[in-house]
Amino acid sequence: MYAKIFTPILFFCVAAIAFADHVEMLNGTTVEGMITGQDDRFVSIDVAANGKTFVRKYAIDRVHAVVQAGKRTIVTPKNSDEKVGQTLELTLDQRIAEAGRTLPAWWDDTKLDIPPTLDLSYPAPVPGKPLPWNNQKNIGQFVWDIVNPNPGRWRSSGIRLFHHLLELHKDDPTTLQRVRNELGMMYFRFEQDYARAAYWLLQAGADRPDFPFFSAVPLAECFWKLGDKPRTLRQLETVKDVSPGLVKLLASMGETKQALDAAQKLVAWNAPVGYVSTGDVYRVAGRNKEALDAYAKAVAAVGGNKRLERFKRRAEENILGLKAFEMLDLSKVADGKYRGESSGFDGPLHVEITMMDHRIADVRVTEHHEKQFYSSLSDTCRQIKEKQGLRDIDATSGATITSEAIVNAAAKALTRH
Numbered sequence: 001m002y003a004k005i006f007t008p009i010l011f012f013c014v015a016a017i018a019f020a021d022h023v024e025m026l027n028g029t030t031v032e033g034m035i036t037g038q039d040d041r042f043v044s045i046d047v048a049a050n051g052k053t054f055v056r057k058y059a060i061d062r063v064h065a066v067v068q069a070g071k072r073t074i075v076t077p078k079n080s081d082e083k084v085g086q087t088l089e090l091t092l093d094q095r096i097a098e099a100g101r102t103l104p105a106w107w108d109d110t111k112l113d114i115p116p117t118l119d120l121s122y123p124a125p126v127p128g129k130p131l132p133w134n135n136q137k138n139i140g141q142f143v144w145d146i147v148n149p150n151p152g153r154w155r156s157s158g159i160r161l162f163h164h165l166l167e168l169h170k171d172d173p174t175t176l177q178r179v180r181n182e183l184g185m186m187y188f189r190f191e192q193d194y195a196r197a198a199y200w201l202l203q204a205g206a207d208r209p210d211f212p213f214f215s216a217v218p219l220a221e222c223f224w225k226l227g228d229k230p231r232t233l234r235q236l237e238t239v240k241d242v243s244p245g246l247v248k249l250l251a252s253m254g255e256t257k258q259a260l261d262a263a264q265k266l267v268a269w270n271a272p273v274g275y276v277s278t279g280d281v282y283r284v285a286g287r288n289k290e291a292l293d294a295y296a297k298a299v300a301a302v303g304g305n306k307r308l309e310r311f312k313r314r315a316e317e318n319i320l321g322l323k324a325f326e327m328l329d330l331s332k333v334a335d336g337k338y339r340g341e342s343s344g345f346d347g348p349l350h351v352e353i354t355m356m357d358h359r360i361a362d363v364r365v366t367e368h369h370e371k372q373f374y375s376s377l378s379d380t381c382r383q384i385k386e387k388q389g390l391r392d393i394d395a396t397s398g399a400t401i402t403s404e405a406i407v408n409a410a411a412k413a414l415t416r417h
Contacts, residue, residue: 061076
């Protein structure tokens, strides 16, 4: 049996390396990583494998082209139409296609790891008839219960599994659509590999208004992360239903009015959810007084409804975190370690921050009870360290509450100096 309880846990928040570059070899193979240097003899590229980063050098006469920061540059021509140094600015579609036709750099070092009892036929769920819970047989339950809470299994038991299912169900269009959608969401949630995520979500059809899964907003976020705001807005026009994810994306794009309009629709549907989303929009926009007012309305709207207590707790924690944030002045924080606590989705979450020379030297989550946290633990800590503060921290999609808890705990920690 796999362990389901994994707290307390010491989770070091290190920067995730988002590899989007690659080297195209003359023999047709592709090496993905982060290009770090090129001279008249070698191309150097950092490649991730087994949780570590390795530097690889390739002789110029073996390299056809390098793709870096959305540009493809010819190193050794293959035909008379190409010239050394010729550079082509890749369109968004080309960047997505480039990612989709290659496998991640870690692929060869990660083997498929699934229980032999797993039902690889991947039957579609029947409305109103949930499957008996068996996380060693049912793929959806295996992913939810075993893969999602365990980062060490995200690649071997998650992404690898769904690539395997692509081949098994290549002649079954209905199942193939579900597989492609879930694979895209895994690249989105686990890896923050937005180009590959967009590729598989587009293959599934997430850009169509009649798409049956909740992946239209994540696809739009992929376009946003890849730097195409107009494409993002066009994708959002296909979304029928308002959701907290839609509100969050609009807010992060600076579309405050649209985000507030969408949040108001959420208020009409579910007041606590809508007011929390409204507060989040104001918080992102730096309008803290209005954010506090919205969170207070969320607390009042819950009343004695036990089912909505989580939203009340979240709003209360956001109020405390925002008040602490307003008091924060890193120049007055002495060297040392500071600890804070906040409420996550599934329980208390603890953060420790190390200060050196009035700068944030390290951020880590020391204990948590979250299960569906995706990349929020590493991503949120990385942003706090990189931005040297708590302003403009982009909550991780699919784990917004966990991200907010980390920010709130960090704010409390740093105001206890």
